[in-house]
Amino acid sequence: MAGRHGSAVTVRGLVRGFGGRRVLDGLDLRFGPGEFVALLGRSGSGKSTLLRILAGLDREATGELDVPDGVSVAFQEPRLLPWRTVGENVWLGLRGADRRETARRALAEVGLGDREDAWPLTLSGGEAQRVSLARALVREPALLLLDEPFGALDALTRVSMHGLVGRLWRQHRPTVLLVTHDIDEALALADRVLVLSDGRITGEHVPAGERPRDHGQLAALRGRILRDLGVVDDGAA
Numbered sequence: 001m002a003g004r005h006g007s008a009v010t011v012r013g014l015v016r017g018f019g020g021r022r023v024l025d026g027l028d029l030r031f032g033p034g035e036f037v038a039l040l041g042r043s044g045s046g047k048s049t050l051l052r053i054l055a056g057l058d059r060e061a062t063g064e065l066d067v068p069d070g071v072s073v074a075f076q077e078p079r080l081l082p083w084r085t086v087g088e089n090v091w092l093g094l095r096g097a098d099r100r101e102t103a104r105r106a107l108a109e110v111g112l113g114d115r116e117d118a119w120p121l122t123l124s125g126g127e128a129q130r131v132s133l134a135r136a137l138v139r140e141p142a143l144l145l146l147d148e149p150f151g152a153l154d155a156l157t158r159v160s161m162h163g164l165v166g167r168l169w170r171q172h173r174p175t176v177l178l179v180t181h182d183i184d185e186a187l188a189l190a191d192r193v194l195v196l197s198d199g200r201i202t203g204e205h206v207p208a209g210e211r212p213r214d215h216g217q218l219a220a221l222r223g224r225i226l227r228d229l230g231v232v233d234d235g236a237a
């Protein structure tokens with residue numbers, strides 16, 4: 001995983017409707033190469049729809065899309081093939097004589113170097129999700145799409161996954177779009193936090209300063225994002 005650098009992504013005037021209802025309604029966005037962007041939005045706001053369009057899984061949208069070749073996706077569920085070993089799940093679909101070795105290195109990077117021959121069903125939820133990340137990264141994606149990849153994990157595993165994803169991103173520098181419901185997760189990981197509502201990007205929040213950020217800054221950002229999302233939260237907003 002030498003790490004091809006991430007590519008820029010530009011979307012202009014994106015429209016996608018279902019049965020006459022516009023879920024994305026003239027959406028514009030731009031990610032710089034190697035940027036880590038989090039996308040927040042209320043349930044049903046169209047986050048997964050946007051991600052599916054960027055992944056090329058939904059080709060019904062209209063508008064201008066400039067998305068690189070080499071897109072990897074990791075979903076909330078790891079979606080491993082249960083009849084293939086962990087190693088096979090990572091290297092299947094790769095080319096080259098050294099693909100097993102490449103997969104082995106990727107598994108070592110997510111702390112599963114010794115589980116190559118294990119069956120997916122014998123893994124914990126967090127381990128399976130780490131295999132899913134290794135499978136996404138081993139393709140050296142120019143754009144990595146993460147659709148709530150930590151949503152199903154317990155709080156402790158989620159925190160350790162945040163550390164892992166942050167480290168892998170700094171190492172490989174793909175452009176990343178992380179879809180999440182979790183404001184703290186977005187603030188912990190992303191360079192930039194976008195809010196999707198009414199079919200467009202309605203808010204953009206740049207986490208201030210270098211990590212670790214102080215509590216006051218984080219609380220203020222959190223409050224602004226909650227207001228943007230239209231969520232009432234007496235404590236933070």
Ligand SMILES: Nc1ncnc2c1ncn2[C@@H]1O[C@H](COP(=O)(O)OP(=O)(O)OP(=O)(O)O)[C@@H](O)[C@H]1O
Nearest residue numbers: 018019023041042043044045046047048049050181
């Ligand atoms: N294939 C489809 N057919 C009809 N409606 C759809 C389809 N896909 C999505 N929608 C609708 O589009 C809207 C946005 O869905 P989407 O899954 O993108 O939301 P989301 O922001 O990812 O939500 P959540 O946070 O709950 O996962 C929803 O109202 C959903 O019902």
